[in-house]
Amino acid sequence: VMPVDLMLSNTVTFEKLLANSVVVQEGETELRTVSLDHLVALKCHAIKFGHAGRVGKDVDDLIGLGKSNHLNWNEDKWREIVLKHGTKELYEKLQTS
Secondary structure (H helix, E strand, O other): OOOOOOOOOOHHHHHHHOOOOOEEEEEOOEEEEHHHHHHHHHHHHHHHOOOHHHHHHHHHHHOOOOOOOOOOOHHHHHOOOOHHHOOHHHHHHHHHH
């Protein structure tokens, strides 16, 4: 069983997510998922606006995404995404992770 996070969005946001989504293979099943860029943005948004009880898990998820994808949080692309959708404090924490 694969855990799934669910976030509701409006049609415009959903269409942007879908346009950049990727297909991944899980066993014999093909799944469509958001791109890494959008996943980072969604996690940042969840940390900024979401349920306080999930913040630690979402921060840990971002740290794990950074490590497993060899992200350099200092690159313009990642800095812009985190600061646009998250907070300065989150960006500083990711830089030291």
